[in-house]
Amino acid sequence: MNKIIAIQGAEGSNHHKVARDFYGTSIDLKECMSFDVLVDSLLDNSADLGIMALENTIAGSIIPNYALIDQNNLHIIGEEYLNIHHHLMALKGQGIEGIKEVWSHPMALLQCKEFFKKHPHIKLVEDVDTAEVAKRISKENLIGIAAIAPKIAAEIFNLEVIEDKLQTIKDNSTRFVIVQTEEPAVNEAVNKASLKFQLSHKRGSLATILNVMSDCKLNLTKIQSLPVIETPWKYSFFVDVTFEAYKDYEKAQAIIEIMAEEFKILGTYKNGRK
Amino acid sequence: MNKIIAIQGAEGSNHHKVARDFYGTSIDLKECMSFDVLVDSLLDNSADLGIMALENTIAGSIIPNYALIDQNNLHIIGEEYLNIHHHLMALKGQGIEGIKEVWSHPMALLQCKEFFKKHPHIKLVEDVDTAEVAKRISKENLIGIAAIAPKIAAEIFNLEVIEDKLQTIKDNSTRFVIVQTEEPAVNEAVNKASLKFQLSHKRGSLATILNVMSDCKLNLTKIQSLPVIETPWKYSFFVDVTFEAYKDYEKAQAIIEIMAEEFKILGTYKNGRK
Numbered sequence: 001m002n003k004i005i006a007i008q009g010a011e012g013s014n015h016h017k018v019a020r021d022f023y024g025t026s027i028d029l030k031e032c033m034s035f036d037v038l039v040d041s042l043l044d045n046s047a048d049l050g051i052m053a054l055e056n057t058i059a060g061s062i063i064p065n066y067a068l069i070d071q072n073n074l075h076i077i078g079e080e081y082l083n084i085h086h087h088l089m090a091l092k093g094q095g096i097e098g099i100k101e102v103w104s105h106p107m108a109l110l111q112c113k114e115f116f117k118k119h120p121h122i123k124l125v126e127d128v129d130t131a132e133v134a135k136r137i138s139k140e141n142l143i144g145i146a147a148i149a150p151k152i153a154a155e156i157f158n159l160e161v162i163e164d165k166l167q168t169i170k171d172n173s174t175r176f177v178i179v180q181t182e183e184p185a186v187n188e189a190v191n192k193a194s195l196k197f198q199l200s201h202k203r204g205s206l207a208t209i210l211n212v213m214s215d216c217k218l219n220l221t222k223i224q225s226l227p228v229i230e231t232p233w234k235y236s237f238f239v240d241v242t243f244e245a246y247k248d249y250e251k252a253q254a255i256i257e258i259m260a261e262e263f264k265i266l267g268t269y270k271n272g273r274k
Numbered sequence: 275m276n277k278i279i280a281i282q283g284a285e286g287s288n289h290h291k292v293a294r295d296f297y298g299t300s301i302d303l304k305e306c307m308s309f310d311v312l313v314d315s316l317l318d319n320s321a322d323l324g325i326m327a328l329e330n331t332i333a334g335s336i337i338p339n340y341a342l343i344d345q346n347n348l349h350i351i352g353e354e355y356l357n358i359h360h361h362l363m364a365l366k367g368q369g370i371e372g373i374k375e376v377w378s379h380p381m382a383l384l385q386c387k388e389f390f391k392k393h394p395h396i397k398l399v400e401d402v403d404t405a406e407v408a409k410r411i412s413k414e415n416l417i418g419i420a421a422i423a424p425k426i427a428a429e430i431f432n433l434e435v436i437e438d439k440l441q442t443i444k445d446n447s448t449r450f451v452i453v454q455t456e457e458p459a460v461n462e463a464v465n466k467a468s469l470k471f472q473l474s475h476k477r478g479s480l481a482t483i484l485n486v487m488s489d490c491k492l493n494l495t496k497i498q499s500l501p502v503i504e505t506p507w508k509y510s511f512f513v514d515v516t517f518e519a520y521k522d523y524e525k526a527q528a529i530i531e532i533m534a535e536e537f538k539i540l541g542t543y544k545n546g547r548k
Contacts, residue, residue, distance in 0.1 A: 060337035060500065204488030206497070207481055214478030223480070223499045223511075226334065237497075 012131035012153030076267025197260035286405035286427030350541025471534035
């Protein structure tokens with residue numbers, strides 16, 4: 001039986017690309033219109049796995065998604081970094097001069113506004129989802145309409161990429177994680193962990209924890225503090241670490257568990273950074 | 275001569291409230307439709323000071339604003355934390371049953387959707403700015419139309435607040451900073467600093483810096499790592515610290531300057547957290 005994978009957005013989106021990169025094409029896709037719906041589909045078992053964007057180079061951490069993972073006790077079991085590029089695509093054989101309108105999500109239009117300044121004959125029309133427009137163009141044979149979507153959408157819906165890398169900011173690496181409700185079995189082949197803990201606002205408390213990590217040969221790849229709502233002077237820390245030996249990680253984890261409050265492992269998995 | 279203060283958004287917005295809290299009502303306001311425009315108005319000297327939101331409880335850090343401050347070498351000279359509440363306001367004497375339409379920014383409508391579910395007779399219309407709608411209702415005497423805006427807008431435009439705290443999530447504390455292009459003179463009465471530095475991905479490098487801070491009696495109130503774009507394994511850290519004695523801060527600063535790369539003081543100012 002195919003795995004049911006919940007993604008944010010539609011078929012042909014970047015979330016779909018991550019699902020395919022991890023699980024191939026023999027999957028059943030569950031398209032979710034929001035991250036909340038995605039999490040609900042995991043909780044009610046209508047999906048086996050979920051793909052969620054967690055941070056990107058432009059905007060930083062997507063804090064609400066951290067909160068969804070934390071509050072619903074999801075487990076991160078994998079990650080992938082994708083370089084996000086917007087491609088302009090349409091039915092084959094039209095060229096940029098044949099395009100009259102582009103339908104896309106307002107955010108994608110905004111990110112590509114410099115490109116469209118050079119092509120003032122194209123009318124920009126706001127739409128709900130980027131990949132879904134690509135599908136509609138294909139299904140309804142819409143001539144003169146283009147979509148802004150990832151390359152995978154052109155492949156799936158048999159469209160032609162007219163221009164790639166439309167966006168003004170060329171470097172937008174986005175980190176996606178794979179989440180599930182069940183706690184996975186211990187796998188000593190992992191080399192990265194996402195941890196969360198709380199500390200009181202006491203001088204040196206974070207330094208002490210980081211010293212433990214350093215002594216145990218863990219490398220910090222991300223740290224972020226968030227004030228604990230309604231508890232002044234208390235902070236949550238979301239920390240990612242990489243390591244070479246699982247036993248080093250196990251040791252650090254055992255010590256931090258004693259030293260910090262509300263210690264929690266959000267997941268252990270294989271480092272997705274090449 | 276009045277100070278010219280650039281704010282993101284329009285008169286009656288939360289940014290305006292911060293400007294008034296700091297500098298009173300004898301100010302000239304420069305309304306900017308984006309944070310980029312705001313920074314430009316500081317750089318070309320058409321404004322003396324700028325007010326920028328920097329983080330909030332719901333979404334976390336507003337990374338692009340950190341980048342604007344950093345890349346344009348602005349100096350943070352003050353901060354304020356505001357609890358953001360959406361108020362429904364209209365011309366006086368109408369009551370909720372008299373309201374036919376609410377015009378507001380899509381984000382504000384989204385944050386208040388639970389409230390409007392209870393009032394299905396109200397049509398929701400997307401508009402550009404929240405406070406600017408309040409102004410229009412007042413100026414054009416628009417009966418039956420309501421705005422979602424902060425309380426300050428009702429005061430300024432002589433409107434009546436029909437409902438307060440419309441938003442679903444009640445706790446949204448937002449941190450605003452005051453920025454300028456000129457480096458301010460040393461002021462030993464400050465008790466908070468925003469620092470930025472880079473570290474190589476070497477085990478323990480952050481712990482070492484935090485140990486220095488702790489030894490110098492600095493309290494960490496925020497930390498955030500960001501990968502340095504195009505330099506793998508190198509990280510920038512944005513750190514806020516509070517302290518009691520300026521000389522403690524001076525000492526830590528002198529040490530970190532030697533230990534870390536690209537060390538930079540984004541600003542020293544009075545702690546805005548009560």
